[in-house]
Amino acid sequence: MTLRRSKRIKIIGFSTILGFVLILLLLYLIYAKQTHAVLVKFSNMKQIDHNVYVEPDINESEQAEVSHFVQTSAEKIKSLFGQKESSPVLIYAKSNETLENYADSDIGQTYYYPWNSYIVIGPRGYNENVIAHEFTHAELRKRLKNSSMVPIWFDEGLAAMVDGRFTEYEKTWSIQTNGGKEPVDFNLLDSHSAFQANATSTMNYELACYEVSRWYGIVGTPGLLQLIDSLNEGEDFSAVYKGIESDGAENTK
Structure with missing residues (x-):
């Protein structure tokens, strides 16, 4: 009886461990890119600055350029928020082979976790604008207890304002609102799908950028x-x- 019980316990224990391993394997297969990003410091990627990783065969000139992009992007965050509290991990995947390990987009992709954010920059996102954009998202999430407290359009509009790519936002707003006579329905912009690459995403970015730029122009960093x-x-x-906008407008009179 004792031997049977011991054997049964061993079988149950082995089955539990096997089941746990299979679950981990399944999660890895589903979230392989995210897992690679989180475990980047254990990979063959080269760390060139704090939380900055690049492919090991990137030359010194390009490494210096990456560091420059990171530094100038960080300065933009400090200017917007007063100081930078976040320290996201940035991974520059230059080759398609490396990119396949970390992201689906060849521009940029960010994974958000409670302990940190992991930003993957692809070859088409290799510039200060995209990095500053993703840094803005990471900083806002770092400061908010619950990032869902802000609508998507505000999050994206703030990042678009910082990255500087959407220079036609005033013109777009004027066209879409008939010179300000017709309000924008921001409920339609409160979804991630509104800002994914499609026929209207650039317009949506510019509308969000216009609104946040307008608001921030009144309230500034203290208001944010x-x-x-x-x-x-x-x-x-x-x-x-x-x-906050109302108070800011009163203070400027």
């Missing part, structure tokens, strides 16, 4: 920080957003 603090205290975004 006040918004974040209020959201972290559980207040409603729409009410706080409008209230």
Whole structure:
């Protein structure tokens, strides 16, 4: 009886371990790129700065350029928020072979986790603009207790304002609103799909960029920080957003 019980315990133990291993294997197969990004420091990628990784065969000149992009992007974050609190991991995947290990997009892709953000920059995103864009997302998530407290259009509009690529935002806003006579329905821009590459994504970025640039132009960094603090205290975004703008407009009179 004792031998049978011992054998049964061993079988159960082995089955449990096997099941756990199979679950881990399945999760890896589904989230292989995310796993590679999180474990990048254990890969053959070369670390050239704090939390900055590149392919090992990239020459010194290009390494210096990557570091420059990271530094100038970080300065933009400091200018916007007053200081930079986040320290996301940045992975530059230059070759298609390396990119396949880390991301689906050849521009940029970011994985957000409670402990940190992991930014993968592809060959088409190899510039200060894209890096600054992703740094803005990472910084906002670092400061917010719950990133879902802000609508998608605000998150993307803030990042678009910082990265500087969407220079036609005033013209786009004027066309889409008939010179300001017809309001933008921002509920239609409160989804990630509105900003994924499609026929209207550039327009959506520019509309979001216009609104956030307009608002930030009134309230500045103090207003942005006040918004974040209020959201972290559980207040409603729409009410706080409008209230801070109203106060900022009064102070400029």
